[in-house]
Amino acid sequence: MKIIITGAGGQLGYDLKRVLSPKHEVIAWDKAKLDVSQEHEVMQRIVTERPDVVVHAAAYTNVDRAESEKEAAYHVNALGALHLANACLIVGAKLVYVSTDYVFDGTKRSPYDETDTPNPLNSYGQSKLLGEKFVAMTCRRHFIVRTSWLYGQKGTNFVTKVLEKARTNATLSIVDDQFGSPTYCLDLAIFIRSLIETDHYGLYHASNQGVCSRYEFAKHILEAAGMAHISLNAVPTHAFPPAPAERPMYTAFAHKAMQSSGFARMRDWKSALDFFLQVEYYETAVKAKKVTDIW
């Protein structure tokens, strides 16, 4: 298949590129190559390339800044998705829209499945939810893939932040009242690869299996990286100054649609994190000559 990836310069985009090629013909567009908020440009580029599939991983992802830049977040996350959905409809392409656990308010306190009603608490979540609606209304051949707590080899994420902080601090304070499902970008990209080879369209919750708090996540990161000597303080969210964007306190996922459509569920979050740290992160650190500091 001929597959276009948007947001190819991001952390998920990086893993999508390496998982989808060489089996498929992959055209990877970062923001410089395609700004998804530009309606005419999106239509013209998609009509020219006539892909079989578009995997839309581009997004305005700065959750806090989205509060003061609401319009920018809506242009990219909501209207960008609409432009791609319109273009995919014209050329008959399948569209994967990657969405977020932040469409939920976190009050359920048990894993969210695809039938639960979204109620985003912040502008980022609202703009992503509107993007979902545009995609669902416009392009019949769509997959909406909600994911959560992403980390991977490229970019800055919770895992790399904890390791970076641990290099210079003997003690870290991590919140123990926010719960979710960590997701390894590589595993998500592998799921998306199997998804696009089917016509099981619709909404999916896709994360590594299991639930943890940010504190438990950080504890396992340090243990798996051989840094268990760093002391961790479990603190409530209100111990920190309030962030501009309110976060949902619980966004773990149940994977009902994956199971009912016959897809293998992803491995559990600890196994995925161990693999990432012991194989991928280690290799990157060696290349960057940071390994003596962190291992």
Ligand SMILES: NC(=O)c1ccc[n+]([C@@H]2O[C@H](COP(=O)([O-])OP(=O)(O)OC[C@H]3O[C@@H](n4cnc5c(N)ncnc54)[C@H](OP(=O)(O)O)[C@@H]3O)[C@@H](O)[C@H]2O)c1
């Ligand atoms: N990260 C998470 O924890 C998380 C959790 C749940 C869902 N998601 C979703 O997962 C997807 C992938 O996220 P990610 O973590 O890979 O994010 P990321 O690393 O921030 O990648 C997003 C990419 O989109 C690009 N982009 C921004 N505006 C654009 C525009 N107008 N046109 C084209 N590209 C644009 C960004 O470029 P610049 O950096 O140059 O702006 C960036 O390279 C997103 O849909 C996100 O909403 C992420």
